[in-house]
Amino acid sequence: MRTRTLTGFFAILLSFCVRPAFAQNNDSSQQLKVRCLAGLPNIKHNAGGFLSIQDAALHFDAGKHRATVSASSIEDIFTGSEVTEAGGMLGEAAKGAAAAAPYDSGAALTLLLRIKVDVLTVTYRDPNGGLHAAIFALPKDRAPQLRADLIAQGAHASSPTGAQISPTAKLRSSSADPPIVHASVPADRSKPTVIVEPVGAADVRIPAAFRMAIYEDLVERFERSGLFSQVYRSGDRSAESNPDALTIRAEVEKFKEGSQTARELTIFLGQTKVTLDVKLARRDGTNIVNQKVEGRVLFFGENLGVTHDVAKRILKILRKNPEILRVSPAA
Numbered sequence: 001m002r003t004r005t006l007t008g009f010f011a012i013l014l015s016f017c018v019r020p021a022f023a024q025n026n027d028s029s030q031q032l033k034v035r036c037l038a039g040l041p042n043i044k045h046n047a048g049g050f051l052s053i054q055d056a057a058l059h060f061d062a063g064k065h066r067a068t069v070s071a072s073s074i075e076d077i078f079t080g081s082e083v084t085e086a087g088g089m090l091g092e093a094a095k096g097a098a099a100a101a102p103y104d105s106g107a108a109l110t111l112l113l114r115i116k117v118d119v120l121t122v123t124y125r126d127p128n129g130g131l132h133a134a135i136f137a138l139p140k141d142r143a144p145q146l147r148a149d150l151i152a153q154g155a156h157a158s159s160p161t162g163a164q165i166s167p168t169a170k171l172r173s174s175s176a177d178p179p180i181v182h183a184s185v186p187a188d189r190s191k192p193t194v195i196v197e198p199v200g201a202a203d204v205r206i207p208a209a210f211r212m213a214i215y216e217d218l219v220e221r222f223e224r225s226g227l228f229s230q231v232y233r234s235g236d237r238s239a240e241s242n243p244d245a246l247t248i249r250a251e252v253e254k255f256k257e258g259s260q261t262a263r264e265l266t267i268f269l270g271q272t273k274v275t276l277d278v279k280l281a282r283r284d285g286t287n288i289v290n291q292k293v294e295g296r297v298l299f300f301g302e303n304l305g306v307t308h309d310v311a312k313r314i315l316k317i318l319r320k321n322p323e324i325l326r327v328s329p330a331a
Helices: 002-017 088-100 105-111 143-152 208-225 237-241 260-265 305-319
Strands: 032-038 047-054 057-061 066-070 074-085 114-125 131-138 193-196 230-233 246-256 272-281 287-297
Touching: 032 208, 047 143, 057 131, 074 143, 074 208, 114 143, 114 208, 131 208, 193 208, 208 230, 208 246, 208 272, 208 305, 246 287, 272 305, 287 305
Parallel strands: 193 230, 193 246
Antiparallel strands: 032 047, 032 131, 047 057, 057 066, 074 114, 114 131, 246 272, 272 287
């Protein structure tokens, strides 16, 4: 009786999980249901919405909030894939059912909730030259076509899929957009200013989505921390007039992409880890911070969750360093 009950429960869950997790559409000018993981202004992380490419721009509609990125401002486009949970209430309900189920059967239930999705990473410059990275989870096998469609609409994509992003890449911005002007001297001189550079990787193989997610998470956490009076994105031209701005750089030394499924079956397998060499320096090259930082996802959570962990650890290190608050006087 118990076996028949479990078999029936598996069948019900499977019937839900095989439903398309995204709205499929063969025409990228039409709306495609996706998740925006990070990188769009006024859009929350992991926001669901509709993506379309038309009128020489990428459009994301999350209902109350919308974002548009002109194709001419796009610097590069990267594609990849991830295994994640089927979204929505079904995933949460099934995870609860799995936790309550007998040993082994509960762990097996989580396997039914796994779907493979494409990851599309679009790096672009705002009108003032600041670097952004919009990261999307798409239906399987859709990212390559979207990449091609963006290029056809005028986007730049010099690097092959999965290639490294150079922090010193030539700045590109839309000539149609007027430059954004920031105050050259922050109002609160008791706090430092900081320029956040994208994460480098040298010879370490790590998906672009991971590196750029760390960059976006650092910018957001720094802005919310209250530690800095001004946070500049890489390439922001307004930072050039601030001689006291600090610069934070991170280089990937080690990366191990684990398995979300394995993590939820046992705590000993499937850990995703990234080790960074983090440097915070003054304009003259003097390092205030020079430290290795490791982030990891141990239990429940998608692989990209490692980026949140490492960004949190970096901010914690900076908060404990008294040298950061020793700001040079205004020139």
